[in-house]
Amino acid sequence: MTTVVQKFGGTSVGNVTKIKRVAERIKRKMDEGKKVVTVVSAMGKSTDKLVELANDITDSPDPREMDMLLTTGEQVTISLVVMALKEMGVDAVSLTGWQAGIETEDVHQDARITDIKTENVQQHLDEGKAVLVAGFQGVSETGDITTLGRGGSDTTAVALAAALKAESCSIYTDVTGVFTADPRYVKNARKLDGISYDEMLELANLGAGVLHPRAVEFAKNYNVSLIVRSSMEDVEGTIVEEEAPMEQNLIVRGLAFEEDVTKITIERLPNQYDTMSNLFSLLAEQGISVDIIIQQMTADHGLNVSFSIDTASLGKALDVLHNNKVNLCYSTIRHESTLAKVSIVGSGMVSNPGVAADMFTVLSDEEVAIKMVSTSEIAVSAVVPEQDMVKAVEALHSFFGLDAKEKAKIEAVKA
Amino acid sequence: MTTVVQKFGGTSVGNVTKIKRVAERIKRKMDEGKKVVTVVSAMGKSTDKLVELANDITDSPDPREMDMLLTTGEQVTISLVVMALKEMGVDAVSLTGWQAGIETEDVHQDARITDIKTENVQQHLDEGKAVLVAGFQGVSETGDITTLGRGGSDTTAVALAAALKAESCSIYTDVTGVFTADPRYVKNARKLDGISYDEMLELANLGAGVLHPRAVEFAKNYNVSLIVRSSMEDVEGTIVEEEAPMEQNLIVRGLAFEEDVTKITIERLPNQYDTMSNLFSLLAEQGISVDIIIQQMTADHGLNVSFSIDTASLGKALDVLHNNKVNLCYSTIRHESTLAKVSIVGSGMVSNPGVAADMFTVLSDEEVAIKMVSTSEIAVSAVVPEQDMVKAVEALHSFFGLDAKEKAKIEAVKA
Incomplete structure (x- = not known):
């Protein structure tokens, strides 16, 4: 039985209806016979509200305390998704960053993952449960709660996929995949079936914005097959792999x-x-x-x-x-x-x-x-x-x- | 240097202004030369909002996931109080239940504390920091987040006071102390200067509602000097101790x-x-x-x-x-x-x-x-x-x- 990792961003879990939809997607994947680990972000604008609270107190919030504050957002989402799964009769369990064994540097607001102790996640998977992991967060050697910075939930998902030797890591987002160019500007832009890590890295760094560069780098280093796809429509996404198929000897990919x-x-x-x-x-x-x-x-x-x-x-x-x-x-x-x-x-x-x-x-x-x-x-x-x-x-x-x-x-x- | 523990309930940290006031109270205590550990509850109605989210998803939320969901409330408060303290130039650190070493039975929504590993709290105190601990929550042997049930933050505070051998444990609330009878009904009711654990236990169990019976029991078992006082007015509260002073040979205390x-x-x-x-x-x-x-x-x-x-x-x-x-x-x-x-x-x-x-x-x-x-x-x-x-x-x-x-x-x- 193979393991898959999937990640849903804030807009995909923005309200109770969307959370139920994510639960249904997870159930479908499990019905296909996969072990499923799902990483979620904080609900829609909930992070903004927490930041606002902090700003009402101080102009320069302490980084450690910001991590303490903001990580509650993902913790809320994981518990709600598990409740939705249990309501559908699917056994499931939620894990915070530290419970999922996601260890990071002792740095706040932009920590790098140093190791993932997968025992806990693996055990729950082996017991047939859907595992929900709070994205964007980890724990430092000193036991402090840390966060991974912008695009952190992508990185959580990719790192988990690498550590669990997962078949693939799907990043569900509000676009249907990676495009040859930003379709909001270029009317003839088209979705790519595949792209290589290096190309994706260049595009990510050059501001294409679909995936965070650090997540792509992680995927490249551990050879994780990344799939960017829509959480709204049920269409094929874009696969990011070591060697993308050379479509018609195309020299420029995007x-x-x-x-x-x-x-x-x-x-x-x-x-x-x-x-x-x-x-x-x-x-x-x-x-x-x-x-x-x-x-x-x-x-x-x-x-x-x-x-x-x-x-x-x-x-x-x-x-x-x-x-x-x-x-x-x-x-x-x-x-x-x-x-x-x-x-x-x-x-x-x-x-x-x-x-x-x-x-x-x-x-x-x-x-x-x-x-x-x-x-x-x-x-x-x-x-x-x-x-x-x-x-x-x-x-x-x-x-x-x-x-x-x-x-x-x-x-x-x-x- | 003696240690004191104090606890502020949800209404005392209901908004940013009140949170700043709590920070000021902590600072004053530190200025008196005390090591200060403060336990806080979730802000005002925030727990109700989380419960509402869960109820929108299911009629019978999973107890483990409810604990995962609700414990975010106290986590938000501790981080905000620390930010307020740092803004005032006071070094401080926030700790969740598991970070504060609060170990409980492997039971959800109504777990009992089994042990407190104080090393982390003690170290921060020794470094001169105000320590903020999330009330109501702990961690089970299996690494699950648990909650202590109704009045749980009182219990957290008393248990920490016992484990740290604190001088006293002050419970700040919206009344000025323990009364001879509920002043909303009895116009001649008066505040007691002192009351014994056993009397308080009888009153708590009989529905006086100021303190949770479990917290009083804990205080009695570990001989923690409990003080119930107002978070609004700066007046003496009621001391709950082994032997309350026999005021005028009073036979009935309340x-x-x-x-x-x-x-x-x-x-x-x-x-x-x-x-x-x-x-x-x-x-x-x-x-x-x-x-x-x-x-x-x-x-x-x-x-x-x-x-x-x-x-x-x-x-x-x-x-x-x-x-x-x-x-x-x-x-x-x-x-x-x-x-x-x-x-x-x-x-x-x-x-x-x-x-x-x-x-x-x-x-x-x-x-x-x-x-x-x-x-x-x-x-x-x-x-x-x-x-x-x-x-x-x-x-x-x-x-x-x-x-x-x-x-x-x-x-x-x-x-």
């Missing part, structure tokens, strides 16, 4: 894009070994996250450095740079906001030179200015004017053969 | 009374060894709680048995008795509702014969009919017509010298 990018350029920094280190350490100390970095030598051996940040950090970044003009010893700063980043992602790029060139050609044909470029093994990103973002994405989506396919497939099914 | 009492009389039962056992086992199996029992032989060696129950159980009791008429082999059943029970309580009774006689004389002078009587070492109870209850209580309160004192005291202070 596109990611994000707005609110700002490019900052610092001119004529001294050409010294520690220039870059000093500059970016200063920004990091202020919690400013830098994305693309470009370094260029000027004719007279000075250094020009450009980098992109989230526009929300612009004020803070300019403050730091101006306050350190003397130490950093630059001449001028320029910045350009209302930019966007557009990225193409695909494992096929490794063996296909010229993909970046193709991308630039497409952008050039559309008369989209390229402000910055960055590349990785399986991704190319370009910073472009924000107003051109959707045009650029649609042209790239079409050029790399991402939107033609779905139609062809639908026709094939019809024929 | 009065308890309750309405909705029904007397059932079963006539002509067979005079056999197992008659009483059969009858009351039947009632117990149906969860009917019997209070006073009177057995009387008839002239022809039949048995008449009378007993009192809560009127709410009358229908169920009559059903059981009628359905078992053949087994029990009685002739008739009579019952009388709209009765009340009035009790006088005082350790002094043991060495003062004639207290019961005095009570009957007072009732007779007031023309109050006595329907049933029961006595213990330190209490005498009489079942009387409900309409005469307040009259009877006021006459007894006055006769046994309970209301004169307060006035004398106020005058003494004035003088």
Whole structure:
């Protein structure tokens, strides 16, 4: 008898009716003869309400106590789902993070899982029970309740699937799977049947938002077969695995894009070994996250450095740079906001030179200015004017053969 | 440095303002140089809301899952109180039942504490922190979350005080202490400075409602000095100890009374060894709680048995008795509702014969009919017509010298 892990997010357990629906899904899986472990998040907006309570008391709530407070949300959900299952005649048991043996670093609000002691979960499974585990939470070596940070319930599910050697880990969400591009922007976007861990990681990091990068990383490290699917509709989702099927020798698997990018350029920094280190350490100390970095030598051996940040950090970044003009010893700063980043992602790029060139050609044909470029093994990103973002994405989506396919497939099914 | 334990109930932590007030009280205690452990209940109506959620899912929620659900309430409160303390610059830490080492039987919704492992609490106290413990909850040998039933937070506080060998255990509530009689009924009732465990137990069991009997029992067994006091006003409370000071050689310390009492009389039962056992086992199996029992032989060696129950159980009791008429082999059943029970309580009774006689004389002078009587070492109870209850209580309160004192005291202070 194989074990499966599934995870339902906050919107999927937002009220009593939805909780009953989740219970029915669990029952169906068990009727198929599977051992089922289900990870759930806090109900809908319940976490927000708890945060509000904390904010009424203090502007800077203690991280340990925030974990103590917020983990009650998932604890409520697991107990309610088990009640719904028992009402349907299904034996079930709920387990908090510490009861499920989820051990983490001794860090609050963003702890990493260090180990999972599966004995308790395994015993309940062997007794034929549905096991409900509170997502997002664990326990530290010192016995403190910890949380895993954003997307934590995804990570709980994947880690449990790895520890239990589960057949698969299904992430139920409010979309039907992973798309070639965000369908809210790209009308021809289509759902992917499969995608590789690395591609998913690039997409997750590039802001596609379906899965948390840490969960994907965990799945990759432990080779957990991840399935992203809808909790509303009963349709096939997207499988995230080591090797995704190469559909029609597709080189690019998907596109990611994000707005609110700002490019900052610092001119004529001294050409010294520690220039870059000093500059970016200063920004990091202020919690400013830098994305693309470009370094260029000027004719007279000075250094020009450009980098992109989230526009929300612009004020803070300019403050730091101006306050350190003397130490950093630059001449001028320029910045350009209302930019966007557009990225193409695909494992096929490794063996296909010229993909970046193709991308630039497409952008050039559309008369989209390229402000910055960055590349990785399986991704190319370009910073472009924000107003051109959707045009650029649609042209790239079409050029790399991402939107033609779905139609062809639908026709094939019809024929 | 001595340790004190204090407990605040749901109304005392009902909103953010009240939570801040509790934090201030804790700070004041620490400023006095005490190590402070504080037990809190769930905020105001939050438990009711959780129960409602469960009831929306099922009519018969699983007891284990109800414990999982309801214990989140206290977990929310402890974290918020600690945040409020930290905001005031006081180092503090919150602990759930299992983190505070509160071990219980493996029973849900009404578990008894079996042991308290104080190492964790003690260590935090030694580090100079205020320790907040979630009331009402513990952990079983199997690692399940359990709850202690009604009045559970009182029991948590007393048990912690016993385990930590605390100087005292203060129960903060919405009254200023233990009264000679319920002040809502008896206008001359006055607050007691002290009362013995046994007297408090009689009063608690007789329905005075200030403290849960189990908590008082625990305090008696471990000789914990209990203080009942107001969380609103800053006045002296009532001390519950082994030996309460004998104020003016007072024989009766307080009065308890309750309405909705029904007397059932079963006539002509067979005079056999197992008659009483059969009858009351039947009632117990149906969860009917019997209070006073009177057995009387008839002239022809039949048995008449009378007993009192809560009127709410009358229908169920009559059903059981009628359905078992053949087994029990009685002739008739009579019952009388709209009765009340009035009790006088005082350790002094043991060495003062004639207290019961005095009570009957007072009732007779007031023309109050006595329907049933029961006595213990330190209490005498009489079942009387409900309409005469307040009259009877006021006459007894006055006769046994309970209301004169307060006035004398106020005058003494004035003088």
